[in-house]
Amino acid sequence: MGGRGLEPIVRGQSQERVDVLLDGIRVEGACPNRMDPPTSRLSSALAPVLEVRTNNRTLRWGPIAGGQVIATTAAPKFNGQATTGQVTLGGSDNGSGKLVNAAVAVGNEDAWLRLSGGYDEADDYEDGDGNKVRSAYENAEGRVDAAWTAENGFFIKGMVSQQEESDVKYAGSGMDAPQTDTDIYRLEIGSPVAKGEWNLLAWQADVDHIMDNFSLRQAGMMKMQTNSITETRGLRFTLDQSPAGSTDWAIGADVETNDWDATLLNLTNPMPMTVSLMWPGVERERVGLFAEGFQRIAQDIKVGAGLRYDRVEMDATKAGSIASMNMTPAMLYQGAYGTTEVEVEDNNASGFVSGEWRLPQNQALTLTGSRSVRSPSVTERYLARNTMSDSWIGNPDLDTEKHHKLELALNGSKNQWSWKPVVWVDQVDDFVLRYKETQAQCGKSKGCTRYKNIDARLLGVEVNVGWTDGTWSSSSALASVRGENRDDNKALSQIPPVQFVQTLGWQSLGHSIEAQWQLARRQDRIDPLSGLDAGTSPGYGVFSLSGSHPLMEYLTFSWALDNLFDNTWAPHVSRANTDPFNASAVRVNEPGRTLRAALTARW
Numbered sequence: 001m002g003g004r005g006l007e008p009i010v011r012g013q014s015q016e017r018v019d020v021l022l023d024g025i026r027v028e029g030a031c032p033n034r035m036d037p038p039t040s041r042l043s044s045a046l047a048p049v050l051e052v053r054t055n056n057r058t059l060r061w062g063p064i065a066g067g068q069v070i071a072t073t074a075a076p077k078f079n080g081q082a083t084t085g086q087v088t089l090g091g092s093d094n095g096s097g098k099l100v101n102a103a104v105a106v107g108n109e110d111a112w113l114r115l116s117g118g119y120d121e122a123d124d125y126e127d128g129d130g131n132k133v134r135s136a137y138e139n140a141e142g143r144v145d146a147a148w149t150a151e152n153g154f155f156i157k158g159m160v161s162q163q164e165e166s167d168v169k170y171a172g173s174g175m176d177a178p179q180t181d182t183d184i185y186r187l188e189i190g191s192p193v194a195k196g197e198w199n200l201l202a203w204q205a206d207v208d209h210i211m212d213n214f215s216l217r218q219a220g221m222m223k224m225q226t227n228s229i230t231e232t233r234g235l236r237f238t239l240d241q242s243p244a245g246s247t248d249w250a251i252g253a254d255v256e257t258n259d260w261d262a263t264l265l266n267l268t269n270p271m272p273m274t275v276s277l278m279w280p281g282v283e284r285e286r287v288g289l290f291a292e293g294f295q296r297i298a299q300d301i302k303v304g305a306g307l308r309y310d311r312v313e314m315d316a317t318k319a320g321s322i323a324s325m326n327m328t329p330a331m332l333y334q335g336a337y338g339t340t341e342v343e344v345e346d347n348n349a350s351g352f353v354s355g356e357w358r359l360p361q362n363q364a365l366t367l368t369g370s371r372s373v374r375s376p377s378v379t380e381r382y383l384a385r386n387t388m389s390d391s392w393i394g395n396p397d398l399d400t401e402k403h404h405k406l407e408l409a410l411n412g413s414k415n416q417w418s419w420k421p422v423v424w425v426d427q428v429d430d431f432v433l434r435y436k437e438t439q440a441q442c443g444k445s446k447g448c449t450r451y452k453n454i455d456a457r458l459l460g461v462e463v464n465v466g467w468t469d470g471t472w473s474s475s476s477a478l479a480s481v482r483g484e485n486r487d488d489n490k491a492l493s494q495i496p497p498v499q500f501v502q503t504l505g506w507q508s509l510g511h512s513i514e515a516q517w518q519l520a521r522r523q524d525r526i527d528p529l530s531g532l533d534a535g536t537s538p539g540y541g542v543f544s545l546s547g548s549h550p551l552m553e554y555l556t557f558s559w560a561l562d563n564l565f566d567n568t569w570a571p572h573v574s575r576a577n578t579d580p581f582n583a584s585a586v587r588v589n590e591p592g593r594t595l596r597a598a599l600t601a602r603w
Contacts, residue, residue, distance in 0.1 A: 001172030001575045001588060003095070003122055003135030004165070005035050009573055011054060011424070012458050012481040012495045013066025016377040017401075020069045021061055023048075023159070025186055030207035030230040032262050032278050032379055035170060035177045039069075041163060041184075043141060045088075045101035045118040048073045054424070055407050056352035056370040059290040059308040060238055060252055063350035063372035065403050075147060076105035076114055083603070088118075090598030094591050095125035095135065099598065110149045117142040124169065127589035128568030134171040134217075140164045154191040159184070169216050172575030172588045175226070176216040181208045196241035205232040212267075221268075226278060228262030249293035258284040260378050264385060266324075273324060276385045280329040281318035282378045287311045292352075300358040305351070312346040312375045316382045316396070329384035332393050336450060339397040344381065346400050348373035363412035372403040380432050380451050390446035399430040399453050416469055422462040431456035433485065434493075436531035449531055454487040458495075473505040485527070493530035494573050497523035497539070513547040523572040534576035534587045540569040542590075551599075559597045566593040 007014045019026065020038035029036040042048060048071040056064050076084050085104035091097055101118025121138040145159035165180040183206045190199035212225035238252035262279035265272045292306030319330040319342045333339050352370035359365055376398040383394040407424040430453040442448035460481035467474045478500050483492030498521040505514040519541045526533040546560040563569075570587040577588050 001035065002133070002137075002168070002170040003125065004040050004137050004139070004168055005037055005170070006039050007034065007037050008039060008067070008069050009494075009496060010052060010067025010069075011426070011460055012483050012492070014494065014573070016380065017066030017374065018069065019062060019064070019067075020071065022071050022184075023073055023186065024061070024188075024201055024236070025184070025203040025205065025234060026232065026256065027182070027184060027205040027207070028230045028232050028258055028260070030180070030209035030228045030260070030262070031177070031211060032226065032228065032383055032385070033173055033175070033211070035168065035173065035211060036165070036180050036182075036207065036209055040165070041182055042071060043073070043116070043118070043143065043161075044099065044120060044139075045103050045116040045141065046073050046143065055368045055405055056306065056350065056372060057304070057354060057368065058250075059292055059306045059350065059352070060236075060250065062288065062310070063308055063348070063374070064370070065372050065374040065401065075109075076112055078105075078108050078112070081603075082106060082108075086600055086602040088598055088600045090596065092122070092594055092596040094594035095122040097122035097596070111147070113144075113146045115144055125591040125594070128563065128566045128592040130592070131589070133589055133591075134169040134176075137168040138166045152191070153197075155189065157186075157188040159186040167216055171577050173211075175211040175213045175224070177209065177211045178215040179208075179210045182206070193239075194241060195243045196239070198239045199237070201234075201236045203232070203234045206230075214267075223267040224264065224275070225267050226262055226264045228260070228279065231259045233257045246296035247293070249291070251291045252289070254288045256286045258282075258378070261318075275324045275387060277318055277321060277323050277329055278383055278385050279378060280316045280321065280382065280384055282314065282316050282382045284312065284314045284378065286313075286375075302356045304354040307349070307351045310346070310348040310350070310373070310375075312348060313344070314346075314375070314378075314381060315343045323384075323386070325386070327386055329382070332384050332386055332391070333396055336391075336393045336448075337395050337397055339395070342382070342396045344396060346373075346375045348375060348400055359412075361412065361414055363410060366407075366409045366411070368405070368407045370403075370405045372405070374401040374403070376401070376432050376451075380434075390444045390448060391442065392449040395451040398432055398451060401432055402429040403427075404429070416467050418466045420462075420464045423460075424462075425459040426457070428456040428458070430454075433530075434532060435527075435529050447531070454485055456483065456485055456492060458483045458492070471506060471508055473507075475503045477501045482525075491525035491527055493527035493532040495523070495525065497521045497537070497572055510550040511548070513545070516544045516546075518542045518544070520571070532576075534574070537570070537572040537587065540567065542567055542569055554601050554603050556600045556602070557597070558600065559595070562594040562596065563590070563592055568592070
């Protein structure tokens, strides 16, 4: 949508279908328009390691509908010293970006305390044609975490973080976000037991968000503002055991509660008027149980299986409250879908089976089949925006989404080469489809956004090939996905085109330089009735360079030259541009040529 609020897309699926877990915890956003997805809370001061999961090889964090992105922050490494840390200063020319962050830890591997924080900001960047794209933002964050481990292996870890985003502009939205505050608390304990360990994790995440159409842009005829909050509480217990060298199993339980509330206000007159209860006091409670195990039945064969059950209860506690035009959210749900029941109970059963065969020449063939059940999100079931010109209404009567996946992958390496081809298919029963009704269908001049269940199928092919001799390296990655609405025999919306990424790298004596060429084919398989695709898109090619160089023992200089040839481009899945100052744009363009540089001191 702009310079922040990036949505990861895994195999053609995103938003509610891709979980982003920050050190094992789930942080729900507070913006109905997803200005604050979980990725906006990744720390710049403590860059985490990211792992992308595409199928249910474990169920401890919940079933995987589209994908999971697991962000893990490493503990400090002291290497015999009493303190360790880093300070980074950086900037970019396109958008005049500025960045400063630092982290310092005291203690040792058994007991430590770490303080970290950072500040970054940017103005609107320019695309390859020199046009300004609304993308400015300011972000400040601070974090304290600590850990202690006893001689018997018992440990306790704690973390408190606070983030303040301000004056965030979005070209891909009719509103901007003048303020978003996030507070996160995390406590974890665990200990070795028998042939493994147990772990108990508790967390709390509170987000306050404001978006409006007048603070950061010229106001229209009416000043509109949405105040929204979300509160998340979670508790997870897991027990991992390896009773024999050929056997591993785990069991666990978790509970999570969420509260969402969002109100759209008309502030044109001195007396604010409630226009819509966009999230009408929605509550969700989820209780989950899982068990999984892996067994090596022969030297070259390993099998695994797992089951998970989730009980989900959702309710809109303010569905009977009146907003503008004497309409309640319950009236909107009934008018759009004919449903009168807003309280929902889901019983979700998920599972997987897998097999891994070691083949000659250092290769491994893996086959995974899984079933993942996803309850519709708070927006898909309960959003209740209704104005004179448009409406966006969730459907409480939606069924749960059932993903049936089959994936076949071959890992291999020989001498200086490595490879991994993958083929997969995802058959989805009751896929939640977002679609748009026209003025003739719903009576609103700008149309109406609705949701329904359909049957869908996604299938894809991925190929990764790498080579290295220790100094030079090369990697090639190809990905293709096709999404089909089987009910209407047409394409699903927001499906990426065929993409190819080629990199060439060099490293020696701590110095490294990498060239990357990112290519995408045109995409003409779209769903124009979804309200999500901004139309067909052309193909593109973007070339970038980056490098890192040690200047002294503790000082490193890093740089990147993105979009070297200053192309004007945008991913097909970028948001449609609703910027009133640039009405001719149909897609939010990425930055033109951008030089980024940073100095990092580590000790």
